[in-house]
Amino acid sequence: MMGGTATDGIQLQWRLVDMHCHPDQLANGSEVASDAEQLGLALFCVTVSPADALAALERFDANSNVFVGAGLHPWWLADGRCSESDIEAAARLVATSRLIGEIGLDFNGPRAETAALQERGLSAILQSCARHPMSGRVLSLHAGKAAGRMLDLLEEFGIPEHASCVFHWFSGTSEELTRARSAGCIFSVNERMLASKRGREYARQIPLERLLIETDAPRTFGQRSSARALGNSLERTLDTLASIRPESRSRIADQAVALGMELLSA
Ligand SMILES: [Zn+2]
Numbered sequence: 026m027m028g029g030t031a032t033d034g035i036q037l038q039w040r041l042v043d044m045h046c047h048p049d050q051l052a053n054g055s056e057v058a059s060d061a062e063q064l065g066l067a068l069f070c071v072t073v074s075p076a077d078a079l080a081a082l083e084r085f086d087a088n089s090n091v092f093v094g095a096g097l098h099p100w101w102l103a104d105g106r107c108s109e110s111d112i113e114a115a116a117r118l119v120a121t122s123r124l125i126g127e128i129g130l131d132f133n134g135p136r137a138e139t140a141a142l143q144e145r146g147l148s149a150i151l152q153s154c155a156r157h158p159m160s161g162r163v164l165s166l167h168a169g170k171a172a173g174r175m176l177d178l179l180e181e182f183g184i185p186e187h188a189s190c191v192f193h194w195f196s197g198t199s200e201e202l203t204r205a206r207s208a209g210c211i212f213s214v215n216e217r218m219l220a221s222k223r224g225r226e227y228a229r230q231i232p233l234e235r236l237l238i239e240t241d242a243p244r245t246f247g248q249r250s251s252a253r254a255l256g257n258s259l260e261r262t263l264d265t266l267a268s269i270r271p272e273s274r275s276r277i278a279d280q281a282v283a284l285g286m287e288l289l290s291a
Contacts, residue, residue: 039090040065041259041278042285044213045126045165045193045239047071048091049081050246060252062090068255069239069289071127071165071193073098074107075114078122092289094126094165095119097150099143103136107146116149120157124289125150126165127193133169140171144178151182161291162188165213172197176204185209189288193239194218195227202227206235211284213237216258219265229269237288238262238281 041064048054048061048070061068070085071094072078078095085091097115101107119125128150130143154162164184168175172195179185191211195202196218205212212231215238218224228236240258243250263281267274 038065039067039282039286041256042067042069042237042282042289043240043255043259044069044191044237044285045071045215046242046255047073047246049077049084051243052247052249055084057250057252057255058085058088058091061255062088064252064256066090066252066256067286067289068092069094069124069126069165069285072096073101073127074111075118078118092124094124095122096125096127097146098127099129099131099146099167100136102143102146103131103139112146112149115146116153119150120153123159123162123291125154125163127167128164129167130171130175131167131169132171136169144174147178148182151178151184154184154188155182158187163191163288164188165191165193167193168197172201172205176201176208180208191237191288194241196224202230206232211235211237213239214262214266215239215241216262216265217241219262225265225269228266233270233272233277233280234284236266236277236281237285238266
């Protein structure tokens with residue numbers, strides 16, 4: 026068994042761990058969170074702004090299966106929904122946060138025009154992490170055409186040495202994947218990543234002990250969903266992983282649950 030005795034109880038408690046999702050952006054997020062608990066589904070609720078993070082912390086306070094990250098999504102900076110004051114608020118919030126995300130850089134299409142603002146935002150957050158180190162810190166990272174730049178900044182602030190850096194839905198180049206692996210990064214994969222040939226090839230190459238699963242649900246913010254739908258998405262991700270990797274499905278699932286809970290409940 027993976028993980029030793031410390032994770033045995035956790036493995037019994039949680040059947041699946043969704044390592045990157047947005048239940049606070051569901052029309053019926055509170056219902057989904059409670060139903061997920063009944064199904065043995067733990068959720069890493071990443072947020073898109075510091076205000077949303079504070080709201081989610083309060084909203085899911087009673088849900089022992091929901092773990093909220095302090096985030097500032099690069100899309101929110103790129104399209105002006107978040108601004109300099111949110112960067113300052115995010116930098117303050119992460120100083121006292123163990124779980125951080127969703128943060129990152131996205132240089133796809135017109136969002137590249139705001140690269141400097143995005144880099145300023147990410148740098149402020151990483152600098153705050155570096156100045157306020159905390160044991161067991163976890164970052165859920167979004168990189169669109171920017172994995173190399175993301176790794177530059179993570180290394181500039183010495184983050185990989187004292188935090189778990191989780192690339193969500195890795196879509197960089199093969200060289201960037203190699204570099205992220207060398208830096209000790211972890212990877213959470215979802216069914217949409219596995220829909221592409223390149224995504225499947227990356228998911229095949231990631232070492233089992235660095236592999237997590239996620240839904241990144243909902244696809245459209247404000248939608249309704251169900252805990253069962255999240256669970257089914259994770260099950261399909263495990264099906265695909267088992268079809269492309271040498272390990273058995275149950276071994277992949279056990280490992281992903283053990284690693285996920287080790288990170289979330291440290
Ligand atoms: Zn996301």
